[in-house]
Amino acid sequence: MKEREELNKNILDQMMSLNLSSDAQKAFDRFKLQGLPHKKLEDYKYTNVDAFFPKALNIKAVAGELTNDQVTKLARGIKPQLVLINGKVSNEYSNLPDGVEFQISDSFTGNKDFPTDSLEDLNLILTEQFIKLTIKKDSSPGIINILHLNTAEAINSVGASRLLVNIEANSVARIAEYFNSPDQGSYNRNHMTELTVAKNANAEHVKVVTEGAESFHFGSVKATVEANACLHSFTFTTGGKLSRNNINIDLVGAGARGEVNGLYALRGSQQCDNFSHINHKVERTESEQLFKAVLDDVSHGIFTGKIIVHRDAQLVDSSQLNKNLLLSKKAHADTRPQLEVYADDVKCAHGATVGQLSEEELFYLESRAISPRDAKIMLCHGFVQEALDKIKHVETKKYLENLLYTEYEEDIHQRMREEA
Amino acid sequence: MIEIKNLHAKVEDGDEILRGINLTIKPGEVHAIMGPNGSGKSTLAKVIAGHPAFEVTEGTIQYDVNNKLTDLLEFEAYERAQKGIFLGFQYPVEIPGVSNFGFLHESFNEVCKAQGVNEVTEEEFREFLKPKLDLLEMNASFLDRPVNTGFSGGEKKKNEILQMAVLNPRLSLLDETDSGLDIDALKIVSKGVNAIKNKYNAVLLVTHYQRLLDYIVPDYVHVLSNGQIIKSGGKELALELEEKGYDWLTKVQ
Ligand SMILES: Nc1ncnc2c1ncn2[C@@H]1O[C@H](COP(=O)(O)OP(=O)(O)OP(=O)(O)O)[C@@H](O)[C@H]1O
Ligand SMILES: [Mg+2]
Numbered sequence: 001m002k003e004r005e006e007l008n009k010n011i012l013d014q015m016m017s018l019n020l021s022s023d024a025q026k027a028f029d030r031f032k033l034q035g036l037p038h039k040k041l042e043d044y045k046y047t048n049v050d051a052f053f054p055k056a057l058n059i060k061a062v063a064g065e066l067t068n069d070q071v072t073k074l075a076r077g078i079k080p081q082l083v084l085i086n087g088k089v090s091n092e093y094s095n096l097p098d099g100v101e102f103q104i105s106d107s108f109t110g111n112k113d114f115p116t117d118s119l120e121d122l123n124l125i126l127t128e129q130f131i132k133l134t135i136k137k138d139s140s141p142g143i144i145n146i147l148h149l150n151t152a153e154a155i156n157s158v159g160a161s162r163l164l165v166n167i168e169a170n171s172v173a174r175i176a177e178y179f180n181s182p183d184q185g186s187y188n189r190n191h192m193t194e195l196t197v198a199k200n201a202n203a204e205h206v207k208v209v210t211e212g213a214e215s216f217h218f219g220s221v222k223a224t225v226e227a228n229a230c231l232h233s234f235t236f237t238t239g240g241k242l243s244r245n246n247i248n249i250d251l252v253g254a255g256a257r258g259e260v261n262g263l264y265a266l267r268g269s270q271q272c273d274n275f276s277h278i279n280h281k282v283e284r285t286e287s288e289q290l291f292k293a294v295l296d297d298v299s300h301g302i303f304t305g306k307i308i309v310h311r312d313a314q315l316v317d318s319s320q321l322n323k324n325l326l327l328s329k330k331a332h333a334d335t336r337p338q339l340e341v342y343a344d345d346v347k348c349a350h351g352a353t354v355g356q357l358s359e360e361e362l363f364y365l366e367s368r369a370i371s372p373r374d375a376k377i378m379l380c381h382g383f384v385q386e387a388l389d390k391i392k393h394v395e396t397k398k399y400l401e402n403l404l405y406t407e408y409e410e411d412i413h414q415r416m417r418e419e420a
Numbered sequence: 421m422i423e424i425k426n427l428h429a430k431v432e433d434g435d436e437i438l439r440g441i442n443l444t445i446k447p448g449e450v451h452a453i454m455g456p457n458g459s460g461k462s463t464l465a466k467v468i469a470g471h472p473a474f475e476v477t478e479g480t481i482q483y484d485v486n487n488k489l490t491d492l493l494e495f496e497a498y499e500r501a502q503k504g505i506f507l508g509f510q511y512p513v514e515i516p517g518v519s520n521f522g523f524l525h526e527s528f529n530e531v532c533k534a535q536g537v538n539e540v541t542e543e544e545f546r547e548f549l550k551p552k553l554d555l556l557e558m559n560a561s562f563l564d565r566p567v568n569t570g571f572s573g574g575e576k577k578k579n580e581i582l583q584m585a586v587l588n589p590r591l592s593l594l595d596e597t598d599s600g601l602d603i604d605a606l607k608i609v610s611k612g613v614n615a616i617k618n619k620y621n622a623v624l625l626v627t628h629y630q631r632l633l634d635y636i637v638p639d640y641v642h643v644l645s646n647g648q649i650i651k652s653g654g655k656e657l658a659l660e661l662e663e664k665g666y667d668w669l670t671k672v673q
Contacts, residue, residue: 359473364513364567367469368527368583369501369534378526382517382566 008035052216064151087161099139126160155185227253251285266299295331439647455644470497502534504590573600610635
């Protein structure tokens with residue numbers, strides 16, 4: 001406990017010199033009271049972040065540049081419409097389609113009513129550029145790929161960035177955010193995305209966390225979905241030593257729908273903590289969730305699904321499922337549904353499974369001439385496909401399939417060869 | 421084709437299930453194995469196919485590979501399948517998320533690869549499948565569903581014989597392929613097996629019912645009881661069993 005106090009003091013001391021807006025000052029005051037999250041907090045029961053806030057950590061944004069070649073390499077085949085380097089927009093690569101308005105401001109313009117945890121407060125304190133995209137009414141501008149890249153200078157620092165996307169009525173928005181960096185050193189990324197989905201809009205937000213092996217990714221998606229609008233959220237995690245994905249969705253208009261899905265495939269000593277929180281604030285709102293995990297080695301996957309159905313939010317339909325596939329005896333899954341239902345005419349289903357590859361399924365495939373290695377891969381693909389199929393934007397889905405099936409597996413096989 | 425001598429097998433930390441099986445099957449032959457529930461029929465089929473849950477504690481299985489009797493126990497299940505051994509499951513396994521077509525295609529190509537034949541593309545394979553589907557009177561829509569998932573009992577059994585037709589095995593072990601089939605489906609499945617059968621391959625049928633043997637006529641019938649073959653005979657033995665049950669045999673023992 002003493003140690004954490006010191007860590008918190010160090011963070012506060014470093015932040016003293018910052019020039020804070022009034023919102024940031026409020027966040028600072030809250031952080032001062034609460035400090036870093038820790039396992040005694042219900043919402044952080046399984047995740048300790050202390051190790052990623054050492055004394056030597058630089059609590060501020062750092063400048064840095066990447067060459068074209070480096071950007072291309074880190075983009076891994078993605079054609080970006082927007083590139084952020086160390087949390088700052090790089091003008092060179094901005095290429096936003098018609099129907100999208102783009103603004104940068106130095107103060108917070110998002111929803112002030114969302115409750116925040118202290119890492120989210122930290123985000124508000126440290127963010128220097130507040131990026132805002134507006135998807136214009138009735139428009140359908142196609143995919144917007146956003147690359148978040150870090151440079152070597154970001155090692156041993158915490159960098160914050162923040163994106164607000166206003167998705168206007170009747171529009172169709174497809175947004176994918178990719179988080180990547182050269183695979184070296186420890187860094188600490190803190191990014192928030194706020195989405196407002198107006199009436200009748202159809203939005204998809206895909207988040208792809210392939211951070212460096214020693215990094216801590218903290219990410220938070222907060223969305224408000226209005227009447228008859230739909231938000232598909234997908235969180236894909238294969239990178240980072242530790243990642244924490246907060247997903248907070250308020251369904252505020254009748255007929256609003258939230259589809260909140262995810263896939264996390266971990267190995268080594270990786271840990272990924274997904275915390276989804278869906279608020280059914282009014283009647284006739286729907287939510288559907290599927291989170292799937294493939295956990296190898298000594299990795300640790302966590303899913304918490306909090307669903308709150310507010311009083312008078314009748315005829316709500318909500319379902320939640322978390323399925324975990326353990327590929328090693330030492331991999332570990334924690335899963336908790338948290339349902340708070342204050343209305344009475346409501347359908348809420350939830351379930352969770354934790355299991356290994358089935359011996360009988362493996363033997364069935366092997367009895368059909370398929371090698372044990374290929375049989376395992378086939379079964380793993382079969383397992384994750386159900387989750388990937390939730391992604392609406394076909395190219396993004398194909399890209400992630402490929403990422404998972406080639407690079408990720410190639411990596412595992414490479415490692416197996418090295419160990420042998 | 422296969423020579424099984426004094427085969428003993430058990431599950432890890434379990435009692436012996438197979439207690440000295442002797443069985444020789446030659447190319448072109450059809451053998452039927454009958455016997456009470458729990459006598460070890462499925463176990464025998466799985467041990468031949470290489471199921472890892474069973475441990476062979478004694479005896480040998482020799483199998484003809486390139487005209488040479490070879491120790492089959494040296495090979496893993498997938499290698500045995502590549503060498504032409506096929507197990508039709510009593511309970512075919514459902515595999516959600518894996519498409520039946522992709523699975524059949526991969527399986528077929530693995531066998532092609534192992535036997536030094538060119539692999540086929542998806543399009544070629546779809547063409548190749550057409551007559552096989554027709555033979556079993558199966559709708560092509562089964563190909564695009566996940567393996568066995570949600571299939572009815574009879575559909576699962578047909579899917580097993582479809583796989584047999586695709587892989588064209590030398591030794592087929594069909595474990596209660598007839599159970600769960602209605603009369604029409606039984607005829608279709610039998611027609612399928614008979615169409616695949618020739619003088620170079622062999623079939624081992626596990627069944628409880630004489631009825632199947634009206635359609636797929638065996639050369640030999642064996643009775644397995646308590647892990648041993650206690651009686652062998654021609655196809656008339658099946659009729660006798662149908663009439664008298666197993667008591668008269670097990671009691672003599
Ligand atoms: N994996 C296993 N673990 C433990 N016991 C097993 C296992 N597999 C089979 N057995 C046991 O071995 C014995 C033989 O089983 P087997 O399935 O071979 O019988 P069977 O002759 O095929 O019966 P049926 O006619 O009911 O299909 C049974 O007592 C069964 O419980
Ligand atoms: Mg059986």
